[in-house]
Each structure stands twice: as structure tokens, then as C-alpha cells.
Amino acid sequence: MALQLIPLPPALWTSLPGRSSVRTVADVIGSTQPWRPISLTPDLTLNTLLSLLPPAAILVGIASIAREDRMRLLSVILVGGGVSVVIGLVQITSRDLYFFRITNPGYPVGVFANRNHQAALVACMLPMLGVFAGLRQGARAGAKLQAAFAAVAAIALLPFVLANGSRAGLGLAIAGLAAGLILYAGHQGAWSSLTRSRAWRLSAGAAALAGVVLVGAAALYSRNDAITRISSATTAEDQRFQFIPQMTHMTADFFPVGSGFGSFDSVFRSYEPSEALLRTYFNHAHNDALELAIEAGAFGFIVLTVLLGWWATRAAHYWRDMSRDSSARRFGRLGSVVIGILFVASLVDYPLRTPLLGCIFFVAACWMHLEPTGRTQKTD
Template structure:
């Protein structure tokens, strides 16, 4: 692999980058803040970030300027939420009356308190940003060919998660390969603890495989073999996504397959073995094969996601819809100050009406847009608006022209867009592994349109 050639000064950052993603894969598959694996994921993130800053190669700031600035804005916002405020200012903030009254009941003076209602959880959210910071720093230190090779890294992650998921599915609910205590036993969750997160991760593999087949190859034979390998991997992953039981993941998988053929044309102008009608027939055969796999998986009773999709009761009993009025009420009563990053769970329990109490817990809004408004208020919306403005500009830049460099730009837009769509019905971006993949997608999208392969 060309990305691994060169002196240690030119390759050390790439090796550290791969090592860091391996650590995220092994212990960063859950969104819960109290899992033991974070005791090594976050320290290794600090070590890798330090290594990136100390290695000899200079940082290419032009490659990561906007992702770094947006991350810095998020960090600053969390720090501001931790700064103690005078009682006169704090008690005037919306949504604080229930807390300020406690001091009056106890007969003590109002203390200085931070904007965040849960400063410990906000500090945890701040510390969690060390993962995207390490990804951004590592990406900025690598050569251009090494950055393109990270496409293969995403493919390996997805295929490894799918393979582990297959073994979990075959082993049943008591499989020893479930990595987390809070998980979905009996479902192929792979490297993650949540079946929805697994389905979203696997849906990213289809455009990534397409980009991989379009990368330069040493000879025509390997280029042809690479296409067959990509087809085999895609065929393997389709039933795994269906078996997760994730409705949103299944829809995103279909969108990912469509994006792979619509957004990444072959512009190399090389002659192929198939011409004319045969070429169009071959292109049509791939989507038809995917459709056939979906039908067969459903007929054999392994497509849990389709079964949940057609079951109206699954939608009627979905907590996302049941609790939406309460979530909107929290927004009305705490906007524009917000309640602090990481505070959704305890704040929701304060507002949760007795009529919707259930034995399970609702620890996230399952809509990152609404949860961001709750936690960060108007400042969080401004940071999100800045990101969406930049992301839209990258879409225009990626589709303005078609060059080898724009393929990774488009892949970055597709990867981030897929995770953003999933975050409208879940908390997909919160596990460190998904956060690292999302940040990698942002770095791909930030690339310049005209760069040498």
C-alpha cells in the first residue's frame, strides 16, 4: 500500500491514526458514559492527540480549518456552561425556578452556579470531545495518499462489525461476542451496543466500497478483482443490516446503495470489458441483486427491520413519538439558555408526567436537533447553523466538478449526511466510534477539489 511507504517521519501519523480507530472500535461502541471501556478509550485519545502534535510532520491547517474551528466553538460553548454565574443572573435564566426555590426553602443564600444544571455531565461531554479532536489532528498530519487510504479503514471497520454481528446472531442471545452489558441480545450489533447505530455504520460501507473501486490500481486485473471483492462485501452486509431490526438503518442502507451509483461516476475514461447494452445490464443487475437479497432475507424470517417497519404497533408504541410533547415543553421553558450538555436525562425526569411512566428509561430525545436545543439553547443552534452552512458549501464544492479528489469530498458529504439523518430519530453520533467516523467524514468533506491522487 502506497500510504505505508516512506520513512518513519512520513508514516508514523498514519500508523497512530489506524491504532486510534482500532481502540475506538474495541471500546467506543456505546453512548453510555459509565462503561469501563472509556477508561482506556479516552486516555488513548489523549496519547494519540499528543503524538500527532509532537511528530515531525507539519500540520496542514488548510485541510481541517473549518472542522477544527467548529469543534473549538463547541468546546468553548461547553466551557462557558461550566463558569459559575452570580445568583441574580442564574435565577433569571429560564427553567431555573424549581432549583432556585430550594435555597429559599433551606434558608440559605443563593449560591453561584454554572449555567449547566448538571456540571458533572457537561464536563463528561467536554472530555468526550477528545475523540474528534484526535481524529482532526491525525488527519491534518497525514499525506494526501494516506488520507485517501482512510477510506479503506472505514470499509475494514464496517466489515469487521458486520462479521462480529453475524457471529453474535449465530450464537444467540448468550453469545460471548457482545461487547457491552447494555445491548440488544440476539441481534447483530457488531462492534456497537445499539442495533440502530450498527445499521447506520454498515450503511456507510456501500458508498465507501464504490469509492474504493474507483481508486487508482497497480494493474487492470486488480481493478477488476477489487470490484468483485466490493460486490461480495456488499452482498454480505445487506442481510446483516436487515437482521438488526433498525427501520431507519434499512432506509439509510437503501439510500447508501443508491448514492454509491448515483454520486460516484467512473471518470477515468478507461476501457472496460463490457460495452453498450451489456454495461447497462451489469449496472442494473447490482441494484436488482440487492433487492433480491432483501426479499430473500424477509422470506426466511431474518429481516427484523422490515417486520418492524410494516408493524403499525411498533410505530404507535415508539417512545420517540410518545414523549415528543414533553420534549417540546422542555424547550419552551428553558430556551434560549439551555440546560447544559449531558443534562437531558435528569432534566427529562423532572418534566416527565406520571401518565407516561414506564419501566425502561428515556435517556435521550432520539432527535439530536431537539436535544441540542434543550442542552445548548440559542448558542447551540448558532453553532449548528454554522456547521450546516459549511456543510452545504462543501456539497456545492464537491458537485461543482468531478475529479479524483472530489470523490473523497463527496464520500465525506454522504457519510456526514447519513449520520445527520440518522440523528433526527436517534442519538447516533454519541458513541465514540461513530463520533470518530463522523469527524473523519467532515475531514474528507473539507478537502480541496483539486488535489493529486
């Protein structure tokens, strides 16, 4: 991002792809070409760069604390997520307490402006509750109480998912609930005696059970907007898919340097078809992989490929042998699930562009680097 802000001489920036319309402006008014950076919207690129400060602060803070303290962040995230859920309940009951002018009124968006982002947070909380439920082992009253609290919290979140009305959130919640069941079963040693094929069948069963639970809740719950939107909406009606040809064209026009981080809205306006013009505006691509390619070009492809490769490698490290159990492995698996949920959510929206979910992403990444202790055990 910083490189995209460095001013370049006219002979250099005018030769970059996708700059012909900018170059024409000075030619028409008879002015000399000024020095310009790679970014077509340097102010927005600077804003994007500054938006990385909260996740960077989280990363620096986590690096300076002990491994046990990194695990304790789970409770902090769950409490913060719970606060957002409570705010969402107030929003749907009082139609008030929205923090942003442009939002989804009437829906429980919590501390966010977008209901899809709140749904992604809830989906991440479900596997976290599975790990939280098994933090205390044994038959002690405290362990049973903590597991019961986590179960009640997970059940309480299900109507919230349906009231949110997010189609992507419903699917992610099913995945998150299934992952939570699997992670909790791992805490209880249920995986230690299973073969790999039986483990996969059990995982599929957990996913099916999670789906049945949510669909059953939808049948009993009067406000099942997510189910209704799935059955009624078509691809052509959803701008996220309708504008894919234009966004693909944008990627090709600005490749390999990109148009600059934060420039999507400004650049897309010159590609938006006239028949699709509305009083609203298309602020993001609602597909972060595609938006990254538009704004960062080849560099974006490289970063995304490296990130996906790292995640797949670390996830395989923790999930390959489910019979081995330790605190590091539990949190490593949880981190892989949380990042996986946010990756999938990013294919239909932009959750990682919010400070809160960006910080959770970095915490989950740090959990994936809690190295196993090297001994097989069921409790720590």
C-alpha cells in the same frame, strides 16, 4: 460546553430560564443560594466535553498528514467496520460477546450498545465500498479484484442490515447502496457524457435498484425484523415521537441558554408524563437536533445552522459537475454522503454521540476539504 461549567453568582443563575425548581430547593431548606454553572448537571457536561477528545485527536491527526494519507483512512474505516460486523455475526449466533450491560440482546450490535448505531455504520460503509471499488482504474487484474471484493462485501452486508432490525438503518442502507452505485459509476467515467437531467434519472434508478435489492433480500431472508417493524409499528407506539410535545416544552422552558450538555435524561424525568412511566428510562431525545436545542439553547441552533450550511455548500461544490473526476472529488462526494447519512440518522437517534461514529464524521468532514486539483481527469 466549557462556558456551561463556569460557576455563576446566585443573582445571575437564578434569573436564567428553567431554574425555578432548582432555586426553590435552597429556599425551602432555608439555605443561601450557592454559585452554580449554567448546566444543571455539570458532571455530565464535563463528561460530554471529555467525550470530544477522540474526535478532536482524529482531527488533529488528519491535519498533520498528507492528502494521500487522508484518503488511505478509507481502508482503515472499512477494516474497522468489518470487525464490528464480524462481532455482530458472533452475537447473533452465540448470543454472547456483548460489550455493554444495556444493549439489544439477540441483535448484531457489533462494538456498539445500540443496533441503530451499528446500522448507521453499515449504511456508511456501503458508499465507502463504492469508492473503494474504483480506487484502482483500468483493466488490470488488481483493479478487477478490488472491485469484485467490494461488490462481494456490499452484498454480504445486506442480510446483516435485515438481521439488525433497525427501521432507520434499512432506509439508510438503501440510500447508502444507491450512493455507492453512483460513486462507482463516477469512477468509471459513466457520468462524463450525461446531461444533468439524465444524471438525475440515473441516480433515481440507482436508488430504486438499491431498494428492490434490499426488499428482495428481505423476502428471501427469514429474519426481516426491519420490514416487520415498519409494517407493524405506529407513531403513537414509538416514544421517540410520543414525547415530542414534552421535549418541545423543554426547549421553550430553557431557551436561550439551554439546560446543559448531557442533562437531557435528568431534566426529562421532571417532564415525563406519569402514564408513560416504565422500568426503562428515556436516555436521549432520539433526535439530536431537538436535544441540541434543549441542552444548548440558541447556541445549539446557531451551530447546527452553520454546520448544515457548510455541508450543503461543500456538497454542492463536489456534486455540481459530475463530469469532472479526481481523487479529491471522489472523496469529497463520499464525505458528503457519509455526513448526510449520519445527519439523517441523528433525526431518529444519536449516532454522533458514539466515539466511533463521531470520529468517522470528522474524517468525512476532512474528505470534504480535499480541494480539487483543478484539472479534469478520469484517473490520478
